[in-house]
Amino acid sequence: MPIEINNVSYTYAEGTPFETIALKDITWRINENSMWVVLGKTGSGKTTLIQTLNGLLIPKNGEILVDGIYTKDQKNDIKKIREKIGIVFQYPENQFFLPTVLEELMYAPKNFNKTISQNDIYNILNLVGLNKSFLKRNPFTLSGGEMRRVAIASILSYDPKYIVFDEPTVGLDYDGRKKIWNIIKNLRKIGKTIIIVTHWIDELIEFKPNVLYIQNHKISFNGTFDDFILLGEEELNNKSISFSEKLKLYYCSLKNNIKLEKLFHY
Template sequence: MSIMFEDVSFTYALNTPFQKTALKNINLEIKKGDLWLFVGHTGSGKTTLISLMNGLLLPRQGKVLVEGLSTKDKKVNIKDIRKKIGIVFQYPESQFFLPTVKEEIMFAPKNFGVQLSDDLLKYYLELVKLPESYLEKNPFELSGGEMRKVAIISVLSYNPDYIIFDEPTVGLDYVTKTSIFNLIKELHNLGKTIIISTHWIDEFASLKPNVLLLKNGEEAFKGNFDEFVLLDEKTLLEAGIIFNEKMQLYKCAIKTGKKELAEKISSI
């Protein structure tokens, strides 16, 4: 089973003076158990691609199929698709609207008709390293990192097979970044399909994800992580990708066939 994009294009404000094409002829298959990075300039189409996955947007051309269900098919209950896909947005406070953390977490399972037991709720709190006492707190009074963890539990609460993270570590301190990274790794180890839209490539080098590089709404590259790293510098720069020192060292190690050194660099 998978998420499939078949010749998908999307244009905002169609037939108006503000018309803007965000995606052109995207073909992509995300299989269960995969780990993907979506990378590229701000405005390259990453967020549009994410929004098309669970029917927040519908393709102008082509089809998006989630385990065989088309997001455009009016006979399909869109909740059946959204139950399979959870999105943790870049700014989690934009998802919050209830007065306590517990009510926020419980909203999605109630909406999808999923029973969330107290034991499972405790497990998720432990997974993201939040104390049980936080359940009675106001989510708007939490730190940025704590908000992100609550948003993650809110998604885990209805047990989707695919979890999308939109810039999951932006604006976080080193300790919280590390915590979120380790959580993503743990979720993938538990069998979740993970899709990450990000500018920060080096953070995920050790996970060896698949990579989709977007440029002006078009696919500039699609393949495994090391193939992506070995792209010529001009292609990367034109798509807004600049490797930091760690990634430059990793690229040199891959180029020269020093796999053990590359592994050590990726884990730094």
């Protein structure tokens, strides 16, 4: 079953002098085993949108269903929804609060009353490119790239169907970014539904995810990656998407129907 967002609006501090509209009439369907990138200028509502998906924020107007469960229905155990949707936040250190990596990986399964074996933990570490020596380490002593991968591992520990990445490669060097994209590639192979919030799309050419673009708190584009790129340089620049040399080359390949995939693989 999909995630269904139907006519969702969200306003912060409604009815006060600080009232701020974050989302307006958002309708979006996320099918199982799909991949999406959510784009938009700073303040457009991207982060608010992803926080409504697993009930961190409950919209007053509209409704969200996750595998048929309403996030707004107080009779539902919100843990059932959060067990299905894992969010890897932009700054992984904000997710950590335990003294060892092992304890971080064990916390969510205990919270969701799920069994995780030692072999499961080793498999998760392998998937994110870490070895078992990391289990005894303090997550706050790790490098930025290692922290990011431990954050992903902590989400994988309870095996959610949908995984949201908020700016997954921000602040990382080339090697660190490459490792993150390889993890995402492997998650796609095992059937995870992936949603990525970012300002940058160069590194997504290989994946060609569906694109949701939010402008002035509303959806202004919902379609394929190639159709988004074919909007052209002027339109993408207006949307604050940097039309890099890599994107220009890919745009030209689309316009001229030339297959250049090998040039865009990490």
